[in-house]
Amino acid sequence: MPTKKVLAIVLAGGEGKRLMPLTLDRAKPAVPFGGIYRLIDFALSNIVNSGYLRIVVLTQYKSHSLDKHISQTWRMSSLLGNYVAPVPAQQRMGKHWFRGSADAIYQSLNLVGEEDPDYIVVVGADNIYRMDFSQMVDAHIASGASCTVAAIRQPIDQSDQFGVIETSPEDPTRIARFVEKPTETPGLPDAPDQILASMGNYVFTTDALIEAVSRDAEDPESAHDMGGNIVPAFVATGDAAVYDFIRNDVPGSSDRDRDYWRDVGTLDAFYDAHMDLISVHPVFNLYNSEWPTYAGQRNVPPAKFVYSEDERRGTAVDSIVSPGVIISGGLVEHSVLSPEVKVHSFSRVSDSVLMDGVTVGRHCEIRRAIIDKNVQIPENTTIGVDHDLDRSRGFEVTESGITVVGKGMTVPPAA
Numbered sequence: 001m002p003t004k005k006v007l008a009i010v011l012a013g014g015e016g017k018r019l020m021p022l023t024l025d026r027a028k029p030a031v032p033f034g035g036i037y038r039l040i041d042f043a044l045s046n047i048v049n050s051g052y053l054r055i056v057v058l059t060q061y062k063s064h065s066l067d068k069h070i071s072q073t074w075r076m077s078s079l080l081g082n083y084v085a086p087v088p089a090q091q092r093m094g095k096h097w098f099r100g101s102a103d104a105i106y107q108s109l110n111l112v113g114e115e116d117p118d119y120i121v122v123v124g125a126d127n128i129y130r131m132d133f134s135q136m137v138d139a140h141i142a143s144g145a146s147c148t149v150a151a152i153r154q155p156i157d158q159s160d161q162f163g164v165i166e167t168s169p170e171d172p173t174r175i176a177r178f179v180e181k182p183t184e185t186p187g188l189p190d191a192p193d194q195i196l197a198s199m200g201n202y203v204f205t206t207d208a209l210i211e212a213v214s215r216d217a218e219d220p221e222s223a224h225d226m227g228g229n230i231v232p233a234f235v236a237t238g239d240a241a242v243y244d245f246i247r248n249d250v251p252g253s254s255d256r257d258r259d260y261w262r263d264v265g266t267l268d269a270f271y272d273a274h275m276d277l278i279s280v281h282p283v284f285n286l287y288n289s290e291w292p293t294y295a296g297q298r299n300v301p302p303a304k305f306v307y308s309e310d311e312r313r314g315t316a317v318d319s320i321v322s323p324g325v326i327i328s329g330g331l332v333e334h335s336v337l338s339p340e341v342k343v344h345s346f347s348r349v350s351d352s353v354l355m356d357g358v359t360v361g362r363h364c365e366i367r368r369a370i371i372d373k374n375v376q377i378p379e380n381t382t383i384g385v386d387h388d389l390d391r392s393r394g395f396e397v398t399e400s401g402i403t404v405v406g407k408g409m410t411v412p413p414a415a
Helices: 040-049 064-073 101-106 109-115 133-143 156-161 206-217 226-236 267-275 387-392
Strands: 006-012 054-059 083-088 119-124 127-129 147-155 163-167 175-180 194-205 240-244 261-263 304-306 315-317 326-328 331-333 348-350 365-367 369-371 403-405
Touching: 006 040, 006 101, 006 109, 040 054, 040 064, 040 119, 040 127, 054 064, 064 083, 101 109, 101 206, 101 226, 109 206, 119 133, 119 206, 127 194, 133 147, 133 194, 133 240, 147 156, 147 206, 147 226, 156 194, 175 226, 175 240, 194 206, 194 226, 194 240, 206 226, 226 240, 261 267, 267 369, 365 369
Parallel strands: 006 054, 006 119, 054 083, 147 240, 304 326, 315 331, 331 348, 348 365, 369 403
Antiparallel strands: 119 194, 127 261, 147 194, 163 175, 163 194
8 A cells, every 4th residue: 555645744833831930031832851751752753763854933922942842953865855833923914923733733734734743643742652553543543533532541540631632442542531620531441440541642644633723713702722723623623542652662662651641741751751750660751762862962062070079079860960060079869961961069859850051069958859951050059958048039939839940040048
């Protein structure tokens, strides 16, 4: 059979309010993650590893750093017609910006027309997972449905946190109801204590998607949202299928991480996802060479650890240490350090995430913190030790006690 043409569309225009202050001057998909990556690198890597090399990234909110990252990192072979193209809102369909994810696709139908694909894969840009979308496309074609929604199994007591997919009793591959954050919902036939939660990833037959977003654009009552409006429209006509993520078999995955998926929409979830990376047998394994996560290569030197004296020894344990990091007589434990972080003598960093260019002065104590890029921490400073002090200095403290210091913030010297 001839190869089916597939276009991938990545929805990357989200503001990410719940990740403030990390999204104060950047789009959520551009937030650094895991030392050397951006959040969008995980979605793009999944698409590329799936064999789909024509990708449109729809951007909107504070997209400069995202556009720059894509243009510098995600360069395909133009000889073969492959590309990753960031496309901002252009007001093609009226004097307004993207009014929702469905409207973003509607306003970008010219790109669909130029590519003329048979199927369209639509994914979000800010979740951490591995997925072979070609297997989902095959399942979509086999189902005969116009819309297929990827779903991950979650505990039934967490149903009020997700868009829940209820399947048809006659055909468990068909969606009977799509309910947003229900307080009560039936469990799965083969697992009564679980539900199917939407992952925000979809496959559409092209003509059906064009018709659906065009019809939605004419509805003044619509929120123009893929999950809230487009998918329910397909469900209402019995034309929506579900793809259970547990069926997805990614090369190199272990039983421990094969169905890992993390929505990093809050600061606590963002922190927890980092902690998932650094155990001896990580819940999410960055070292799967059979399904790599791609990142831009930066011209920085190797990491360096200096001083080996009884009172000061440059050490990092149970941690991710990126290129360009210098640990100069300090101790780093159970943390993630991005490129060009410096930790000076007699300081201790534990259970923390330090982004690019952070400098920790001497005699500092950093605990359970997220420090955004280019923050300079004066000597004798504590962060994450006294939350009242942290708040008084303008830092965010989450419900679980994670202290967050925004990009480039000035940390006052110790009194």
